[in-house]
Amino acid sequence: MEWIVDSCRLLAGMAKEFEREQPFAGLRIGAAIHLEPKTATLLWTLARGGAEVVATGNLRSTQAATVAFLREQGITVVGDGARDIQTQDTCLRQVLATEPHLLLDNGGDLFLRYLDNPYRGLLGGTEETTSGRARLLPVRERIERPVLVINDSPIKQFAENAHAVGQSVLESFLRITNRATNGRRVTVVGYGACGRGIARNFAHAHARVAVWDTDPVRRLEALFDGYAAPGRQEAFSSAEIIVTATGTPGILTGADLPLLADGVILANAGHLPWEIDVPGLLAHPDVLTYTEPTAGIQTLALSNGSRIHILAEGHMVNLNGPSPLGNSVESMDIGFALQARCLEAIAAGRVPADQCVVPVPRQIDVIVAEAYLELTEVS
Numbered sequence: 281m282e283w284i285v286d287s288c289r290l291l292a293g294m295a296k297e298f299e300r301e302q303p304f305a306g307l308r309i310g311a312a313i314h315l316e317p318k319t320a321t322l323l324w325t326l327a328r329g330g331a332e333v334v335a336t337g338n339l340r341s342t343q344a345a346t347v348a349f350l351r352e353q354g355i356t357v358v359g360d361g362a363r364d365i366q367t368q369d370t371c372l373r374q375v376l377a378t379e380p381h382l383l384l385d386n387g388g389d390l391f392l393r394y395l396d397n398p399y400r401g402l403l404g405g406t407e408e409t410t411s412g413r414a415r416l417l418p419v420r421e422r423i424e425r426p427v428l429v430i431n432d433s434p435i436k437q438f439a440e441n442a443h444a445v446g447q448s449v450l451e452s453f454l455r456i457t458n459r460a461t462n463g464r465r466v467t468v469v470g471y472g473a474c475g476r477g478i479a480r481n482f483a484h485a486h487a488r489v490a491v492w493d494t495d496p497v498r499r500l501e502a503l504f505d506g507y508a509a510p511g512r513q514e515a516f517s518s519a520e521i522i523v524t525a526t527g528t529p530g531i532l533t534g535a536d537l538p539l540l541a542d543g544v545i546l547a548n549a550g551h552l553p554w555e556i557d558v559p560g561l562l563a564h565p566d567v568l569t570y571t572e573p574t575a576g577i578q579t580l581a582l583s584n585g586s587r588i589h590i591l592a593e594g595h596m597v598n599l600n601g602p603s604p605l606g607n608s609v610e611s612m613d614i615g616f617a618l619q620a621r622c623l624e625a626i627a628a629g630r631v632p633a634d635q636c637v638v639p640v641p642r643q644i645d646v647i648v649a650e651a652y653l654e655l656t657e658v659s
Contacts, residue, residue: 281320283317284317284318284321284609285317285321285324287609287610288321288609288612288613288616289613289655290613290614290617290651290652290655291321291613291616291617291620293651294325294617294620294621295324295328296328298325298326298329298330298620298624299328299329301329302329302330303329303624303627304326304329304330304331304382304623305329305330306330307330307331307332307381307403307627308332308333308334308380308381308382309326309331309332309334309380309381309383309384310334310335310378310380310382310384310390311323311333311335311336311384311385311390312335312336312338312372312375312385312389312390313335313337313338313384313386314337314338314341314342314386314596314599314606315335315336315341315342315343315346315350316341316342316343316599316604317343317345317346317349318606318612318613318616319616320350321613321616322616322619323335323350323355324350324355325616325620326620326623327353329624331382332356333355334356334358334378334380335356335357336358336359336362336368336371336372336374337357337361337362337371338362338368338386338387339362339363339364339553339595340362340363340553340593341361341596341600341604342359342361343361343604344361359371368389369393372390373393375390376390376393376394376397379399379401379402381401381402381403382402382403382404382405382626383402383405383406384405384619384623385408385412386407386408386551387407387409387551388407388409388411388413388416389412390405391405391407391412391416391419391423391427392415392419394423395422395423403626403627403629404426404427404428404626404631404636405428405623405626406427406430406619406622406623406626407427407428407429407431408429408430409430409527409551410431410472410527410551411527411550411551411552412431413431413432413637414527414528417637420636423637424633424636425633425636426626426631426635426636427635427636427637428625428631428635428638428639428640429637429640430615430618430619430622430640432638432639432640433618433639433640433644433645435614435615435618435640435645436615436640437473438473439611439614439615440607440611440614441472441473441474441477442473442476442480443477443608443611444607444608444610444611444612445473445477445598445607446474446476446477446478446480446481446482447477447481447607447608448598448606448607449477449481449523449525449549450478450481450482450485451598451605452547452591452592452598452600452601452604453545453547453591453597455601456576456577456592456597456601456602457589457591461485461486461521462485462486462487463486463488464487464520465488465490465519465520466479466482466487466488466490466519466520466521466522466523467490467491467492467515467518467519467522467523468482468489468490468491468507468523469491469493469522469523469524469525469532470525470526470527470528470531470550471491471493471498471501471502472525472526472527474549475491475526478525479491482521482523483506483507489507490507490508490509490519491507491515492509492510492511492512492515492516516536516540517540517541518541519541520541520543520544521544521545521547522544523547523597524546524548524549524555524556525548525555526550526555527552527555528550528555529554529555529557530554530555531555532546532557533557533561534557534561534564537566537567538566540586541586542585542586543588543589544588544589545589545591546590546591547590547591547592548591548592548594548595548596548597549597549598550596553593553594553595553596554594555594556590558593558594562580566582566583567580567583568583569581573590573592573593576591576592576600576601576602577591578590578593614648614652617648617651617652618645618648621644621647622640625641625644
């Protein structure tokens with residue numbers, strides 16, 4: 281924790297500023313986010329700015345040492361880490377029962393439950409992910425509050441998604457499987473910023489990368505970037521490793537079992553555990569047996585003699601399995617600086633209510649970019 285705090289240089293500078301200025305004095309911030317050392321640094325920074333912070337973790341990514349650190353800092357943490365949807369739902373509703381003035385959401389969970397029981401004091405908040413944006417867009421007129429989508433910032437797109445996610449997904453694959461990628465056939469499903477980063481990192485690790493996307497334009501882009509761009513059937517059937525990065529449910533289901541090669545490894549890099557339909561795979565009649573998900577790997581034995589390996593039970597692979605680290609400190613420091621500045625702007629009333637589920641304002645992108653460039657000049 282000390283290493284991470286010292287490494288988050290942008291947040292460290294903001295914490296000092298917030299301690300002087302107290303932009304969140306008298307306000308409560310409700311957060312639902314992966315509780316690991318880097319997010320703890322963000323919550324600690326917000327608390328330094330006068331906020332009362334009430335937080336809970338996302339599904340299956342909470343780290344016990346992080347919870348202990350936050351509680352030592354006087355931050356309220358609801359629950360000790362949800363392992364199932366029902367427990368997570370209870371924790372989310374307990375956060376909302378405190379009626380936070382600002383919501384820091386990661387996947388749309390808090391805002392969607394807020395709509396079940398709205399209260400007057402909500403000023404607005406932030407949403408971190410593509411998955412959350414997709415869930416919140418259809419209900420934006422009901423929210424009627426400013427909600428800034430961090431993932432739609434160009435800084436978040438290149439610094440975290442294109443660079444850090446690709447790096448951390450590869451690192452997690454290597455850590456969980458202890459297998460080389462040299463010469464392996466890897467299919468990346470989804471060619472947004474995260475998919476581009478994943479493809480690039482596996483290619484740099486000497487894998488043979490193919491890309492499949494529902495959008496022909498993105499498949500064409502992947503082809504021009506030097507990757508194979510086959511149709512869906514070939515992309516799935518030829519792969520030794522499949523990584524999903526779409527933010528969309530049901531990308532790989534039981535219906536795809538006949539396509540999958542013997543020994544294929546499946547991993548999900550998306551925020552929600554719905555891209556690979558693991559329950560559907562386990563319940564499929566062609567699956568004779570399956571192992572317990574020991575050390576991040578679960579193996580399915582099929583009636584045709586094939587075996588399929590699933591990493592992290594279909595959850596976000598870079599924040600699950602043994603010793604999960606997530607994205608690099610630097611990338612998260614930048615992304616969380618965007619979070620903090622957006623919450624600061626909403627708290628100050630600088631973001632109008634009609635700015636609901638919209639990208640980070642340009643002026644905040646500029647402030648964060650200049651601050652980070654200044655750090656690199658000093659060093």
